[in-house]
Amino acid sequence: MAxxxxxxxxxxxxTRSAAEVLEHARARIAAQDPHLNCFVGHTxxxxxxxxxxxxxxxxxxxxxxxxxxxxxxxKDLFDIAGRVTQAGGAVNAANVxxxxxxxxxxxxxxxxxxxxxxxxxxxxxYGFTTENTYYGATRNPHAPDRIAGGSSGGSAAAVAAGxxxxxxxxxxxxxxxxxxxxxxxxxxxxTYGRLSRCxxxxxxxxxxxxxAFAGTVVDLALLYDVLQGADPDDPAxxxxxxEPTATRLNLPAGLRVGILSGWFEKWADTAARSAVxxxxxxxxxxxxxxxxxxxxxxxxxFIITGAEGGALHARGLQERYAEYEPLSRDRLIAGHLIxxxxxxxxxxxRRAAYRQALELFRDVDLLLAPATPVSAPLIGAETIxxxxxxxxxxxxxxxxxQPVSCIGLPVCTVPVWPDGVSEAGESLLPIGVQLIxxxxxxxxxxxxxxYLEQTGVCRxxxxxxxxx
Amino acid sequence: MDLDARTLEDYVRSALALNGxxxxxxxxxxxLLQFARIATIAAAVLDEPLSPTTxxxxxxxx
Numbered sequence: 001m002a003x004x005x006x007x008x009x010x011x012x013x014x015t016r017s018a019a020e021v022l023e024h025a026r027a028r029i030a031a032q033d034p035h036l037n038c039f040v041g042h043t044x045x046x047x048x049x050x051x052x053x054x055x056x057x058x059x060x061x062x063x064x065x066x067x068x069x070x071x072x073x074x075k076d077l078f079d080i081a082g083r084v085t086q087a088g089g090a091v092n093a094a095n096v097x098x099x100x101x102x103x104x105x106x107x108x109x110x111x112x113x114x115x116x117x118x119x120x121x122x123x124x125x126y127g128f129t130t131e132n133t134y135y136g137a138t139r140n141p142h143a144p145d146r147i148a149g150g151s152s153g154g155s156a157a158a159v160a161a162g163x164x165x166x167x168x169x170x171x172x173x174x175x176x177x178x179x180x181x182x183x184x185x186x187x188x189x190x191t192y193g194r195l196s197r198c199x200x201x202x203x204x205x206x207x208x209x210x211x212a213f214a215g216t217v218v219d220l221a222l223l224y225d226v227l228q229g230a231d232p233d234d235p236a237x238x239x240x241x242x243e244p245t246a247t248r249l250n251l252p253a254g255l256r257v258g259i260l261s262g263w264f265e266k267w268a269d270t271a272a273r274s275a276v277x278x279x280x281x282x283x284x285x286x287x288x289x290x291x292x293x294x295x296x297x298x299x300x301x302f303i304i305t306g307a308e309g310g311a312l313h314a315r316g317l318q319e320r321y322a323e324y325e326p327l328s329r330d331r332l333i334a335g336h337l338i339x340x341x342x343x344x345x346x347x348x349x350r351r352a353a354y355r356q357a358l359e360l361f362r363d364v365d366l367l368l369a370p371a372t373p374v375s376a377p378l379i380g381a382e383t384i385x386x387x388x389x390x391x392x393x394x395x396x397x398x399x400x401x402q403p404v405s406c407i408g409l410p411v412c413t414v415p416v417w418p419d420g421v422s423e424a425g426e427s428l429l430p431i432g433v434q435l436i437x438x439x440x441x442x443x444x445x446x447x448x449x450x451y452l453e454q455t456g457v458c459r460x461x462x463x464x465x466x467x468x
Numbered sequence: 469m470d471l472d473a474r475t476l477e478d479y480v481r482s483a484l485a486l487n488g489x490x491x492x493x494x495x496x497x498x499x500l501l502q503f504a505r506i507a508t509i510a511a512a513v514l515d516e517p518l519s520p521t522t523x524x525x526x527x528x529x530x
Contacts, residue, residue, distance in 0.1 A: 293516075299509045299511075299512035299513045314487065318488050321491065321495070334480075334500075334503040334505075337479075337499070338510075345514060346513050348518050349522075351524065352518060352522050392505070
């Protein structure tokens, strides 16, 4: 599949029309998605109208917007005008259709992108596996018997499989970074408040971020740039002017890089730790730093998530328990029971953890950590094993992402492919590394990711194991 | 913080009733299991020393 940058260039110079690009994407999705289960809905009528509008602009000689004709899809929690936003839940099927597009989709439409549909997720974004009882599990394109990660699993898998070059997701505790890691694609979770969440089905207001996936860093930067900008309708939005990155992807001279140890070593297996070492060597990491408050920050995120998520769905769970996702409904109720004092203390602790992290950024510009403790587990696995300890899979794949999103730092996840082959002679599965920067420095994350891609340390790969 | 199993069970059953849930025994037990996991993780927050001047961060603005 061509990259978004290539597609936009070809549409711009007339090599291909937006309508032709759309037909190719439809054919790919028709051929592959029945085996992967990335999409839960299609917007073909709208897509044809958007592609036709781009082709009409070109026919009139009008300058085309930056993502003209680029097909994309969104996690099932973004509002699309005229459609019910189900957020992965059968319980939402009878909700009122959205009156307008989510802010992110409006911006992508203005940039010329063509919306193809909605993508699978853990119900209400509460999970790390995209094993949705209602829609079915999304399969990992690199190993179809394994999970894609979650909760934005359909978004990551669609890019990994080459169905579309870019997708939108959301990240509350790791829901962009975990599936990016397990599917071997690039993902960005910007600074909390950077991107508008207007028109996005909420999960945890204190922690919800809009994020994105792409097959190349340039595409990710192009997408991220289009999404930026103030939005008074989102009270958490930072109301900052866009700070473009796609034209500034050169690695800054003298970038100081550190590797996070402690919590981030303890809960990472050999492959995850090796991936960080490889990225650290490529970026010239010089220091190892222990963020001593990481465990507490993770616990704070866990408590805030349970309490806010549980409260959000309390009425529904009281009245329609049987219609909720069996894999998460009891966690949601348990979260609703968390004592207020624990939640307030968790919010206090966030500020302390944030101060600690800022101290680390006195010495470095970029911190490295594994994105997941392990590579993709099998679909249906109840536990993962990390350094000899068994942990519940659906709650633990975010062990290494939760401390970071708890304090809103920007992260780009980059894919690393371990050397060697499995016992079956197949390539080992990818695992992601988090490139973490100080608040509002997404440019550093993306520049480092671009360097890693250009030097071949991190890149996406076309799947070689066919799903059947 | 070290909560014993009986304390946890008493709390969860009372809190379920207080919050308007009418779950059967199987569902209540599943909620209790999840709450016990939360309580284990919460220890890292509750045991962390914090200054009384550390303000909460309910809407995070970097």
